[in-house]
Amino acid sequence: MSIYQIFRDLHSGFRYIVFLLVLVAIIQSLLGWLGNKPYTELNRKINLFALISAHTQLLIGIVLYFLSPLVQFNSGTMKDPTTRYFTVEHWFAMIIAIVLITIGHSKAKRIETSAGKHKTIAIFYLIAFFVIIGAIMAGHLPVLGS
Numbered sequence: 001m002s003i004y005q006i007f008r009d010l011h012s013g014f015r016y017i018v019f020l021l022v023l024v025a026i027i028q029s030l031l032g033w034l035g036n037k038p039y040t041e042l043n044r045k046i047n048l049f050a051l052i053s054a055h056t057q058l059l060i061g062i063v064l065y066f067l068s069p070l071v072q073f074n075s076g077t078m079k080d081p082t083t084r085y086f087t088v089e090h091w092f093a094m095i096i097a098i099v100l101i102t103i104g105h106s107k108a109k110r111i112e113t114s115a116g117k118h119k120t121i122a123i124f125y126l127i128a129f130f131v132i133i134g135a136i137m138a139g140h141l142p143v144l145g146s
């Protein structure tokens, strides 16, 4: 197994950890916000682990960017939907999502009230989640190949 394959499988598998943690963070923050619940230590830890998982995926992605044969810089890159997706679109969308998670997390830290913390996490993580799902789905759309 090459270094490329190891990083590709790691990055591909790690998506599920990011999904799961971000999803749990969203659900608990929605329940906390709408149910007017206190912001607990467990809430804080799950939100933090979701942030850490996104940052870890970013680091693995950066390494993969330099290893992947799907990332190319030549005159045909933008014409081929696969190379365009991985060279330009994928990382751009994912970085937007990771920035949203990072901003949401640091904003929530500075807010005093439990409701405000839950609300901030819910909104930022939810938008980030849709960006991630949208980006992955875009990479698989057959229409991109036409």
Ligand code: HEM
Residues within 6 Å of the ligand: 008, 011, 012, 015, 018, 054, 057, 058, 060, 061, 062, 064, 065, 068, 069, 070, 071, 086, 090, 091, 094, 095, 097, 098, 132, 136, 139, 140
């Ligand atoms: C939350 C962040 C991210 C998630 C969830 C994610 C998820 C994925 C997934 C699921 C794939 C497999 C292909 C697919 O099914 O679309 C993939 C491939 C790839 N990702 Fe990411 N990614 C993230 C961030 C990044 C970042 C920030 C970079 C680069 C800086 C990056 C670079 C790549 C590359 C180069 C591939 C192609 C691997 C190959 O050669 O097959 N990813 N990513």
